[in-house]
Amino acid sequence: xxxxxxxxxxxxxGALFIYAGAAKVTDPARFFxxxxxxxxxxxxxxxxxxxxxxxxxxxxxxxxxxxxRFRSGASLVLAGLLVVFIGALALAWARGLNxxxxxxxxxxxxxxxxxxIGRDLALLAAALFAGSGGGKHLG
Amino acid sequence: xxAGPGSPPMKPLARQIALLLALAxxxxxxxxxxCWKRGQWDAFIDHSVPLSEIVAASxxxxxxxxxxxxxxxxxxxPGALLLNEDDWDDLLPKVLETWxxxxxxxxxxxxxxxxxxxxxxxxxxxxxxxxxxQFLRGGWEAWKGAHK
Numbered sequence: 540x541x542x543x544x545x546x547x548x549x550x551x552x553g554a555l556f557i558y559a560g561a562a563k564v565t566d567p568a569r570f571f572x573x574x575x576x577x578x579x580x581x582x583x584x585x586x587x588x589x590x591x592x593x594x595x596x597x598x599x600x601x602x603x604x605x606x607x608r609f610r611s612g613a614s615l616v617l618a619g620l621l622v623v624f625i626g627a628l629a630l631a632w633a634r635g636l637n638x639x640x641x642x643x644x645x646x647x648x649x650x651x652x653x654x655x656i657g658r659d660l661a662l663l664a665a666a667l668f669a670g671s672g673g674g675k676h677l678g
Numbered sequence: 679x680x681a682g683p684g685s686p687p688m689k690p691l692a693r694q695i696a697l698l699l700a701l702a703x704x705x706x707x708x709x710x711x712x713c714w715k716r717g718q719w720d721a722f723i724d725h726s727v728p729l730s731e732i733v734a735a736s737x738x739x740x741x742x743x744x745x746x747x748x749x750x751x752x753x754x755x756p757g758a759l760l761l762n763e764d765d766w767d768d769l770l771p772k773v774l775e776t777w778x779x780x781x782x783x784x785x786x787x788x789x790x791x792x793x794x795x796x797x798x799x800x801x802x803x804x805x806x807x808x809x810x811x812q813f814l815r816g817g818w819e820a821w822k823g824a825h826k
Contacts, residue, residue, distance in 0.1 A: 564709065567709065567713060568721035571722060572721075572793075587710075587722045591710045591713075592706040594706075595703075595705045595709070596698075596702035596706075598705075600698055603698055609698065611691055612691055612695045612697070613698060615691070616695055637764065
């Protein structure tokens, strides 16, 4: 039963991250501006690299979550990404920045840090649960 | 570090993670290349102007401070006018009243990593139609550093 729940959660997580990546991949300039607004990276080249790389990493890991063979690795990468996202959101919240999340492309009129961080924490727990106990096929 | 029973072996897991990270780099690189080929790279280029270049120019400069009201109240470049996106409609008329043809408008925010000056400069240029609007590289920190 737990295995079935884990598999279902992994597929849902995979679909969600494929959607999140695809929403950003079509407009890298927009995502670049979203990352810039966090004011975390003083190196423009690093922000440009992230604007192109992060959406594809989300898509690749989203696909990885769907296939059992790659689930463990994909869930750990996604968990790592979510920890970074939560940290960035918390810092922006603490600094009182009026920015868009940039999480699923698009924009929001007012920041909803509490909601965004809560959602990412739930996704982090889901990623870790979905990827756990999947080591039997590794090796 | 050894893996416990039921947990994935470390080496294949690390290999899997490395593979996923590398796989993502391929379409990312391709997408950057496509962007470059289509001439859509302008959004990623730094158009800020260094302070030395602004000082060297002979044209009169209208400084625009894109930071918050509080930061502006603490200190600002002499003669600078406050204009940020939070109070855009209230603050813009003063800037337009002060602006003279021939002025070079230079917008600044707090530091190298802030980007509000770029956004305000873009709005002044595209929405308001002011000519030759620039934004200062390094912002207020660069100015402070040069005027110690």
